[in-house]
Amino acid sequence: MTPLLEQFLSESREFSQGIGEKLMQMEDAPSDQGLINELFRLVHTLKGNSGLFTFPEMTRVLHAGEDLLGLVRNGQIAYSRELADRLLDAMDFVMVLCGDIETTERIDASRAQDSGRMAESLRALMPEAQTVQSDSATNSGKSPKATQDAHPAELPPLVEVPEAMRNEALRQCHQGETLHWICYTPAPDCFFQGDDPFFSARQTPGLLWGSAKPTEPLPPLAELDTYRCLLKFHLLTGASREELDEHYRYVPDQVRIVRVDPRWLSLSEDSSAESTQPVPAIPQGADGVANLLPAAPLQKTAEPSNSTADDKAAALESILSAQQQILMLDDRPDWGVGRLKAVGSVLLNLAKAAGDQEAASEIEAVLAECLVTGQSSLLVLWLEASRDHLIASHAAPPGPPAPNPSNAAASPSKEPKESASETDAGPAKPATDEAIKFGRRAEDNATGPRSLKVDQAKIDRLMNLIGELVVSKNALPYLAQRAEAHYGVRELSREIKGEYSVINRIADEMQDAIMQVRMMAVSFVFQRFPRLVRDISRKLGKEVQLVLEGEQTEADKNIIESLADPLIHIVRNSLDHGLETPEVRRACGKPEIGTITIRAAQEADRVVIEITDDGKGIDPAIIKRKAYEKGLIDEAALERIDNREAVNLIFAAGLSTSEVVSDLSGRGVGMDVVRTAVQKINGTVVIESVLGKGTTIRISLPLSMAVTQVMIVESDGQLFGVPMDNVVETVRVPRSDLRAIKQSLTAVLRGRIVPLKALNTLLGISAGPRANSDDELAVLLVQAGGEVLGLLVDGFKETIGLIQKPLGGFLSGLSAYSGSALMGDGSVLMILNIREIV
Amino acid sequence: MPIEFKRSSAVFRDVISVEEAEGLLEWLQRKPGAKVDLASCSHLHTANLQVLMTARPTISGWPENAQLRAWLETALNPGA
Numbered sequence A: 001m002t003p004l005l006e007q008f009l010s011e012s013r014e015f016s017q018g019i020g021e022k023l024m025q026m027e028d029a030p031s032d033q034g035l036i037n038e039l040f041r042l043v044h045t046l047k048g049n050s051g052l053f054t055f056p057e058m059t060r061v062l063h064a065g066e067d068l069l070g071l072v073r074n075g076q077i078a079y080s081r082e083l084a085d086r087l088l089d090a091m092d093f094v095m096v097l098c099g100d101i102e103t104t105e106r107i108d109a110s111r112a113q114d115s116g117r118m119a120e121s122l123r124a125l126m127p128e129a130q131t132v133q134s135d136s137a138t139n140s141g142k143s144p145k146a147t148q149d150a151h152p153a154e155l156p157p158l159v160e161v162p163e164a165m166r167n168e169a170l171r172q173c174h175q176g177e178t179l180h181w182i183c184y185t186p187a188p189d190c191f192f193q194g195d196d197p198f199f200s201a202r203q204t205p206g207l208l209w210g211s212a213k214p215t216e217p218l219p220p221l222a223e224l225d226t227y228r229c230l231l232k233f234h235l236l237t238g239a240s241r242e243e244l245d246e247h248y249r250y251v252p253d254q255v256r257i258v259r260v261d262p263r264w265l266s267l268s269e270d271s272s273a274e275s276t277q278p279v280p281a282i283p284q285g286a287d288g289v290a291n292l293l294p295a296a297p298l299q300k301t302a303e304p305s306n307s308t309a310d311d312k313a314a315a316l317e318s319i320l321s322a323q324q325q326i327l328m329l330d331d332r333p334d335w336g337v338g339r340l341k342a343v344g345s346v347l348l349n350l351a352k353a354a355g356d357q358e359a360a361s362e363i364e365a366v367l368a369e370c371l372v373t374g375q376s377s378l379l380v381l382w383l384e385a386s387r388d389h390l391i392a393s394h395a396a397p398p399g400p401p402a403p404n405p406s407n408a409a410a411s412p413s414k415e416p417k418e419s420a421s422e423t424d425a426g427p428a429k430p431a432t433d434e435a436i437k438f439g440r441r442a443e444d445n446a447t448g449p450r451s452l453k454v455d456q457a458k459i460d461r462l463m464n465l466i467g468e469l470v471v472s473k474n475a476l477p478y479l480a481q482r483a484e485a486h487y488g489v490r491e492l493s494r495e496i497k498g499e500y501s502v503i504n505r506i507a508d509e510m511q512d513a514i515m516q517v518r519m520m521a522v523s524f525v526f527q528r529f530p531r532l533v534r535d536i537s538r539k540l541g542k543e544v545q546l547v548l549e550g551e552q553t554e555a556d557k558n559i560i561e562s563l564a565d566p567l568i569h570i571v572r573n574s575l576d577h578g579l580e581t582p583e584v585r586r587a588c589g590k591p592e593i594g595t596i597t598i599r600a601a602q603e604a605d606r607v608v609i610e611i612t613d614d615g616k617g618i619d620p621a622i623i624k625r626k627a628y629e630k631g632l633i634d635e636a637a638l639e640r641i642d643n644r645e646a647v648n649l650i651f652a653a654g655l656s657t658s659e660v661v662s663d664l665s666g667r668g669v670g671m672d673v674v675r676t677a678v679q680k681i682n683g684t685v686v687i688e689s690v691l692g693k694g695t696t697i698r699i700s701l702p703l704s705m706a707v708t709q710v711m712i713v714e715s716d717g718q719l720f721g722v723p724m725d726n727v728v729e730t731v732r733v734p735r736s737d738l739r740a741i742k743q744s745l746t747a748v749l750r751g752r753i754v755p756l757k758a759l760n761t762l763l764g765i766s767a768g769p770r771a772n773s774d775d776e777l778a779v780l781l782v783q784a785g786g787e788v789l790g791l792l793v794d795g796f797k798e799t800i801g802l803i804q805k806p807l808g809g810f811l812s813g814l815s816a817y818s819g820s821a822l823m824g825d826g827s828v829l830m831i832l833n834i835r836e837i838v
Numbered sequence B: 001m002p003i004e005f006k007r008s009s010a011v012f013r014d015v016i017s018v019e020e021a022e023g024l025l026e027w028l029q030r031k032p033g034a035k036v037d038l039a040s041c042s043h044l045h046t047a048n049l050q051v052l053m054t055a056r057p058t059i060s061g062w063p064e065n066a067q068l069r070a071w072l073e074t075a076l077n078p079g080a
Helices: A003-028 A033-051 A056-073 A081-104 A111-123 A128-134 A144-154 A163-174 A197-202 A241-247 A262-276 A284-302 A309-328 A333-353 A357-373 A377-395 A405-409 A416-423 A433-437 A456-473 A475-485 A490-518 A529-540 A557-578 A582-588 A620-629 A635-640 A643-651 A670-680 A809-813 B020-030 B046-055 B066-076
Strands: A180-184 A207-214 A231-237 A255-259 A519-521 A544-549 A554-556 A594-603 A606-613 A684-690 A694-702 A707-715 A718-723 A727-734 A739-741 A744-749 A752-758 A776-784 A787-793 A795-803 A817-822 A828-832 B003-005 B009-016 B035-044 B058-061
Touching: A003 A033, A003 A081, A033 A056, A056 A081, A056 A111, A081 A111, A163 A207, A163 A262, A180 A197, A180 A241, A197 A207, A197 A231, A197 B035, A197 B046, A197 B066, A207 B046, A207 B066, A231 B046, A241 A255, A309 A333, A309 A377, A333 A357, A333 A377, A357 A377, A456 A475, A456 A490, A456 A795, A475 A490, A490 A519, A519 A557, A529 A544, A529 A557, A554 A557, A557 A594, A557 A606, A557 A670, A557 A694, A620 A635, A620 A643, A643 A670, A643 A684, A670 A684, A707 A776, A707 A787, A707 A828, A727 A744, A744 A776, A744 A787, A776 A795, A795 A817, B003 B020, B009 B020, B020 B046, B035 B046, B035 B066, B046 B066
Parallel strands: A544 A594, A718 A828, A752 A787, B009 B035, B035 B058
Antiparallel strands: A180 A231, A180 A255, A207 A231, A519 A554, A594 A606, A606 A694, A684 A694, A707 A718, A707 A795, A727 A776, A739 A744, A744 A752, A776 A787, A817 A828, B003 B009
């Protein structure tokens, strides 16, 4: 999960909660303009945020909420209980979505329907005129009632589908596949939103057949508006509902997806053949039949609940007479068998629906006989005879419910819900009370926020405590030693050591865990650079490309935060002094666009940040001269220092290389501030520059400021700490291998000549280094300022993690030590500042 | 240019974007009875489709892409 998304989630939760609270307050003060403004602002921000991601489901609901609150704010509609209820529901829905995103990082397409319903229920509160203009989508503006009324007319015109395809579809249905009929009516202005409905339609998963139709009669060519979408698409697909919802998740209000009942396919098989190819010879009644067939049973599905017994009887009458008429047709003898089958199945279903098993078996028998003879007369006769019986059996209370759900449509159903949900699965489902109530989770399942906002002081306290724990844990090995040496209890000593290793492990993990809490990615600082670089380069008329690398590198919060200012200084300097204008660059044969790379990486327990530009570099001669002019270096130094050192002089206070002081840089404080800031957090900064090629500034920072790993060495009976950052390796060198070059001692280690210095000498202790029994000297190889050097000590001890305390008072003047620390046995360990003493 | 306009016919190639629709419409308005060759067209934006559906030019070549061809045949030849 990206940090942006994480932030979005935690903010969304906060906002939803805030919105909830404001709504509650509104109940007490419904006309408080301040409250409503605040509420509007919250919803608006939340909507805007959700738009950054691909969460159309969330945006849609919030957009509706925003529109609604906008009207309330303008006084066009009054605040009401109901309004608050629906908004609260919407907020609960948003919370549910947040939960989804948190677990799966996406919103399941199945939420689209809920979202549409939610938005519709909000829009239902708006005056009609507003809904149309406030929402570009075609359907969602309609009041639920309108869609409901319009519904029966919107049955899938399967007649359009060519017969071959229809047979194929029917075959698939019989194999247990579920087919869907989609009516996709794009919004007229959809081209402006970058939509290509034809493309979406073509890409529909499982597409079997599709056609494009004008939504209204097409205008004459001369008046056609190219940018208004006049088409709608009818599609037949074998994909599942979920796939389709996913495919059309951005336009759920523009599609109507209906599950295809196999019966529609088989029924229209008869009718379509007649209606799509109208043969003049067909008697008047046949057209009527064609229309009646799909319509009659379907009308019943739409309004079964209010059809009275009389209506039912009338409908049955019409169905039965239609069947009779079909059987009488003799225009196309080759269709006879198909018609027989169709009529047979209609009658069979009618009988089954009435629970009349006797009639059903009769029909089957008669039908079989008819099929053998190819004559319809037997069925006609049966129909004549049993007509009244069938109608009567339907009028009686229905028998056991039909086992086959497809019969529900033909039955005088007492379960309107079942049949309704079968045909009307589209998103335009009327917003009934149950529908809006969904998702109100406030009381049952409170999904609490997963992140805590904690005051930094509390974390710092934890940090200090763990620091003390680390120190006091270090007392245990001493205790073990004492147990053995002083009291002579070896067993106890071993047990203490055993316990120590357990405590040590837990303390380490604990320390690590607390560090993790404080860790932040450098992207926190990096994210402001693209804008900064863009603005400054515009101002300077330079073309700059910014490359950021290693943004996920993490370090302690304090470190990251204190990094921000130095980095800004450096980047500004690079832009102002480093990079040339496009003309100059072209003249030098460089690409016109300059590049600044900011790279972060973790190296052992340090974070290294490199800022590289490919500009003109720094001329050491100019720096030297300037430094001399400003009195920063004397004449002797002017001669002595090499180019590398000279370049690093730019970190000295009061030096500016630029001739002109601009509002960006050139006041000679920048790089000095950088160095001070970096050193304050125990970091180092070095600069490397090649004239004409570019400059690299490398900042190295500790990952965390809390615990320092030090190696303890012994010299002249005293213990000293050396930061592990400085330690390269520990070796023992036979005294015979030491060579004296002039005054200084050297040794050849790993094929390299390493200068050696005795720690005692460096610290002003008169004693010489002590060798062990094999006449070998302990050499601690340390790294200082890029050079490797050997320190002669008397012996090596363990490495420990400790909390370094800076030297206070007049001791702070001792540059040989970077600090002190309390050891487990209560003694004080002095930490050497290697860089200073060598 | 994805649409190549010749004297009396327009040849569609690859994907025809929404920007082409305006030009196509003007061209078809100027040239009643023009022919359109869709043979090497792989997709055309809805806007172009509705221009073709309104103008009903003679189609001199149907798309090689079978799926697109089926779509266009139903859309442009509703009678067949």
